[in-house]
Structures are given as C-alpha cells and as structure tokens.
Amino acid sequence: MNNEIRTHHPDGQGELMAHAVDACVHCGFCLPACPTYALLGDEMDSPRGRIVLMKEVLEGALPLYDAAPHLDRCLGCQACVTACPSGVPYGELITSFRGWSEPQRERSPLDRAKRAAILKILPAPKVFSLAARVGQFAKPLAPLLPTALRSPLDLLPEHVPAMQPSAAFTPARGQRRGRVAFLVGCAQQALAPNFNAATLRVLARNGIEVVIPDGQGCCGAAALHTGARGEALKLVRANLAAFNPDDFDAILSNAAGCGAGLKEYPAILHGLPDEAQARAFATKVQDISEFLGALLDDGELEPPMPTSRPLTVAYHDACHLAHAQGVRSAPRALLRAIPGVTVLEVPEGDLCCGSAGTYNLEQPELATQLGVRKAKNILSTAPDLIASGNIGCHTQIQSHARRQGSPVPVMHTIEILDLAYRGEL
C-alpha cells in the first residue's frame, strides 16, 4: 500500500511501520482470520481496515481518537500474519503504532490507574501472587463489582497455589547434553508454579542443565503491547544484560506470550545501537516445545512412559506460539510421543481464545465472547485433557470451561510430558 509514513516518521519505528504498510496489498485474505472481524463483521475491526487506519493516522489524515476504538480492539493475536500471503509483519506494525500513539492518548484517570496497576502487578510475581490471593477471597463479591474490577477476579482460579521459587541452577540428570537459560515468566509463577517445576524436571531428564540467570525480569511484552514503550525498553535491556547468548545452547521460555516477546527484541530496538545485541539474543530464543521437538526429531528425546489408559488431549494453539512464532507441529509431536495419547484438533483452532495478554482486562466483553466460543469448541471434541503452551490461554480456557460445567483438566503441554515421565499419566 502506497504511503508517506517515512516522511512523517523518519526514525527506526517509522521505518518498521512504513515497511509493513508497503507490504499490504489490501487483498482481504486476513478478514476471515481475524477474531474481531468474526465477531463484529465490519472493516474497521479487521486487520486490513486497521492497517489503513494506522496509515491514515500516521500520515496525519485521521485523528487518533477516531481510529483508537478499532485499534484498541485488536487482540494482537497475529492470526492475520499466518493468513497473509504478501508477508505483512502486522505484529510489528501494531506494536510500534501503540508505542508511538500511547503518549498522545487522552485517558480517564480510572483508565490510567488501571493500566498502571496492570503494568506494575503483572511483571512482579510476588506482588501478583499476593494480589491473586487477596483477590481469591474477593471472588464471591465479583458479581457486585464494576466490569473493570470484575474481569480480573473472574479469571482467577478457585485456588491460588503458593509460589515455588525455581533453583538458579538445575543439573542435568545422567549425561549432560546441553545447557540452556530459562526465563521464568511473571504471572505463571503466581498462578501455575508447576509449569516451571515441570519444565525443569523434563529438561533435566533429557540431560539439559538449566540456568536461571539472575537479574532477569519480565519480558516486556505486556508493556510493549499496551504502548508503554519506555517501560518495555527498560525491561528489554535488563534481560539483554542478564542473558548472555554465547553462554547457552538456547534461551528458553515456556510461555508463548513471553517467548514471542523475547523474539521481538530486534524489532523493538530497530535502528537503535543495541539492535545487533538483540538480534544475537533473539536467534537463541526458543519455546520449550520447539527445543524438545528438535530433540524428538533427532531421535534424542528420552522416551516418555505410556499412559495407564488411552487418553485424548485437545491441543489448543496459543496465538503467540502458532501465529507469532510459527510453532504448531512440535507441541503436537511431543504429546503424540507419549504412548497412549491421541491429539485432538479443535474446531476454529486458529481463532484466539480472547486472553491475549491484558486484553481480557481491557476489552472484557469481546474477550468473554471469544472465551465462551473457544471453550465450546474445545469441549466439542470431548477430550480427557486440554493442553496449551501459554499461561494466558490456560487461565482463560480453564475459567470458561468451568463456567460451562466442564471439569476437564487444563494443563501446559510440558506438565503432561512431565507426568508421562513420572509414569503418572
């Protein structure tokens, strides 16, 4: 699409946005892939429409406030990226755009306070855990509260587990075959500490020693995707200082959103002096399923033990794994590597569950519609277990499945693999 964005924005982020708009041929192939287009059916709430709106705002032809409601409704799920034949890096575009536009937004004091609170609590696991435990007691009051306060409470599990800090170093079991660094994540330490415990056990079992570098923090994705670019840059640089890519075979994440965030570092720093460092870092980043999937492909994965009875597992593609990182086959292959497991495909599997980082806090109505639809689709396969590779999806799916009366356990792919290694599946 012809545009003059570079003229108006001659910096690195402007170049990134102009490049994305250049690549769009407005064919409309993204429309059926977009969750908000599926729900709302109008062009402004489609990826093609949003690209035009961002272009117009960047060129000064459209006021930001006019475009903002439609741009805010974008989940950032990147299903459009998978559907796009001409290769528009839509994720980079919307992220850069939000970083550029947020400082100019007029927001109500309540809205500002809510956003600030989210960005303070989410990256601080101890505070998050405390807040979650307090919230747990407030949960019965949820129906009485305004939406802004109700939506986070609705997502809390009935029982918030105690934190389990991970050891700074986990040795390989048996012969050492590799050494990785691990990003422990934020929300999942508070909400699902077993994700990390299971990850460390499975890696050790496969002869991989795991280092959890000191000084690491939040990946910055939440800040970045809500337009808090300054905040995000601090977090990105802290992680670049904490992880030395030369020391490790890989830098692993077990949260799709965080892994995708880490892989975005070169785009965030595009045109800045530390871009090359970010690139060296990002080439080492892998999702846990990508890393173990490569071992499986090479015939080097320790064989898991068979299940005690045939088990069906509905695998949910997290958007930030399938669309943002292109990781689809590895998690399925890992589950299939467990004798006795059958992997079920979910109808409308490419459609976002509505969790999308902070989306279910910012756009609770659309998020709920998508959550209901996702849970229905998953439960229609009548699975014994539900697997996903992202804490956000996990919480959203669990919350909506329970509301639809289903007791089916929702687990991280790695937790299922861990149980299989322990002979407890």
Place this chain on the structure above:
Amino acid sequence: MTIGKAVRTEKQALTPSLTTSLPKSKGGSLHPLAATLSRLLGPRKVLSSLSERLNYRYDAIAFGETPICVVLPESTADVVTAVKAARAAGVPIVGRGAASGLSGGAAPTQRGLVISFTRMTRLSIDPVRREAIAQAGVITLAVTEAAKPFGLIYPPDPASFRTSTIGGNLAENAGGPLCFKYGVTGDYVQGLEFVDAEGEVHHLTRDAYDLAGLLIGSEGTLGLITEATLRLTSPPKFTRTLMAHFAEVGQCAEAVSAAIAAGAVPSKLEFMDRACTNAIEDYLHLGLPRKAEAVLLVDTDGDDVETVEEERALVEAACRNAGGTVRRAETDAEAAQLWQARRSVSPALGRIRPQRMNEDIVVPRSVLPEVVREIRALGDASGLHLVQFGHIGDGNLHPNILFDPRTESLEAVHELAHEVARVAIRHGGVLSGEHGIGSMKLAFMREAVDAGTLAALWRVKHALDPHGALNPGKVLPTEVLPTELA
C-alpha cells in the same frame, strides 16, 4: 492513458506534514443523508465517523472516494430504505461485499452511499431441489460448507472464497480454477432478488427474458442483488492432482493445448510463472520448483476412477512431450497445499513490489503459446516486473505489472498494461474473464468493444438506472455516452 483517472489506484493526496498535536474536535457535522438513515434504520446500521468511512473506500486493487456514509443492511427492506433515501438526496450508491475484488468495482468514484452487505448472511440449503438460497453477504465458501452435510457442493471457487461474498461474486461474475470444467458463478444462478435504482424489489428467474443474466456481472451498475438461489451439484467421487514444471512459459501453454486437444477435460488447469512460484514459496515453504519458468497445477476428477486416471495420464503425457517434468500429489494434504499455493498467488505478489496493475484477459486456447510468449517478451523488454499466472485451461490469464510508485514510472506501467491488453485483443481475446471491468479496465473498453455495442450497453444502463446513481464511473466509458443520454 486515462486509467486510474476516475479511481486512483492509491490515495494520492497526502497531508503535507503532521501537526504536533492531533486534532481534538469530533470534526465535521453529520451529513444529512447519514442523519436520515440513522433515523430510519437505527444508528447500529449506519457508519458515519471518518475512521469508519475511510475503510469503505477500497477493494483489493483500488482506493476510491471516501463515502458520505455506509449502511450495513440486515434485510432487503433495509436496502430498499437506503436506496430510496439516497435517491431522494440525489446521492450515488455503491454496493460492496467483502471488497476482495480486483477491478475497483467496489471502490467509489464519487462521494456517495456505500451499502455493505456483510451482515446479510442468511443461508439455507434445500437438498431436495439441490439449491442454496443465499443473501448477498454470505461468504462464498460457506455455501459449500453448508451444503456438504447433504452431499452437495457449490463449485465456483474464486481464490478469495474464504473472504468474498456471493453478492460480490455475482456482481463480478467471478470465476476460479474449477470454472474450466464446471462454469462460472453465473452458471449456478437459478434466481435473483434485486433492488433497482428506485428502491423497488424484483425477483428474477432464468426464463423468458434472462434479466438475471443481465444483472450478473453488471458490477452494481444496474441494481443491487440482495439474494440468490444457487444450483448445487454432487461432488466428484475421485480427484487426482499433479504438478508439472517447465523451462519456458510457452512450453507450459503448449502442454495445455495438447492435453485438451487429446480429449482431457481436467477440472482445474492453473499456471504460474517463476516470479509467482517464488513469491508463494517465500510465503508457504512447500518446496515448489523455484527455478522453473512455469508451473502447471492440474486436477482431474469424476465418478469413475479409471477415467480420472486416464485423463491424468493424458495431461502427464502432454506435459512431458512439451518438455515438462511431472510430479503427482501423493496425498490429499499435499494436493490441498498445492491449491492453497495457487490461491495465494495474487496477494503474495505484494512481496515483490508494493503496487500492481493486474489484467484478466481471455484468449482462445489455440493461441495460448504465442500469447504467453509475447507477453513475456513485452515484460522482458520493458524493464518492469511483469508476471503471469491464471486459469490457463480456459485461456484466462492474469498478467500483472508489479511496481513501486516511488521509483518506477506510472506512465511506463500504463503503457505496458495497454500493450498486454493489445496482445489479447489482437489474438481475438477479451479483457475480462472473471474480475469485471470496474474502473481498472475502463480505459480499454473502447478498444475491446465496438462503438455501436457500447452505445447499446449505455441504453440498457439508462433504462435501468436513468439517473446514473448506481456505481457511477464503472464498466462503461463516459466518452462514448450516446448523445441522447448525455
């Protein structure tokens, strides 16, 4: 050359510089038509803010004028209300489906009312009559998906069928790979409901005067199609897919002519050249032959497996005789990937250059080898990026000129496009196989259609749309407007 005069292929007028503080006012008062329509239809069905209107000014090839307002009707009655209000206000009307069209058909040439049919999605299947009754906004693929449980399909398969609407397909008489054997959209229409320029509703069948046939492919210039009764068919029991690749584009065309002359009737016969194959490969990473100058994708199908395989053998032999290398798709999944590749060609070309001029010529099959070679030679001589792909089985080719308006001359692009069109006309071909004329091919119409016929077409247009309110600036060039209508 006047192409792109009526509808700019891209927005040209750009704000000179961005002011430091963005406008804060809600800007601009509501147009009286928007106010009237909001009152009559309710605000939910009317879009009037700038961000909303800006998004209803383009299709998949062209940007047009920003509409005054947009109506999203939910019933034929809503369409009637909107048309009558626009007529009373003297405002032109442009119908719009999913705006995945490639001729500028849905991009307005004048400020007016856009009626977007995406909320008119009622669809029912009558398995006994083997018919689907679809409102204009039904997604093309949804018809087949709804018909499948009854053992039926709806064959027309434009590349955008996951996005495009039945209304848009009817307006442009869309084709697709299956159309070589099974026919285009119009061949499946049993009946139509449409709203005329005065807001009256009519029901048309294919008997007596085939007025349904007149509406099909009329690009919203004669009336607005609101519902269609579509014929469904049984899917073939067996399908076989093969891919052949060639060291030269003419060889590919020779293979096609030879295969059909030998008696093969494949259901799909699709061609793409080297640049197309590479753009697709960059997107899907399927292992397509990047070095081949031409790739041919072929399906043979039918209910008798022996005949289907015989036909495939005929095509394979023709490909080998022409110098091609043949590979069979071994699984359904592999075949599905190849066809996804083919459907992605057009948008994937955006990877090469940000903008393009596309063509939709149809030439007799007997001259295909000369035509593809002549077009290839024109491209090579021009120094511009010219690529070719298309439904080669029925001689429908899509030469595309890919360019960057910042570094390449628009005049040179237009001149090359015109040269390509002349090749088609010289070989007894026509300009539009399936995309429609819209605004993109308007400039070629006077060369492709004789003056007497154009005058007759104008009189038909005038009879149905005397005020010229329906999608003005499309299909018929104003330069040849008969004097009595001027």
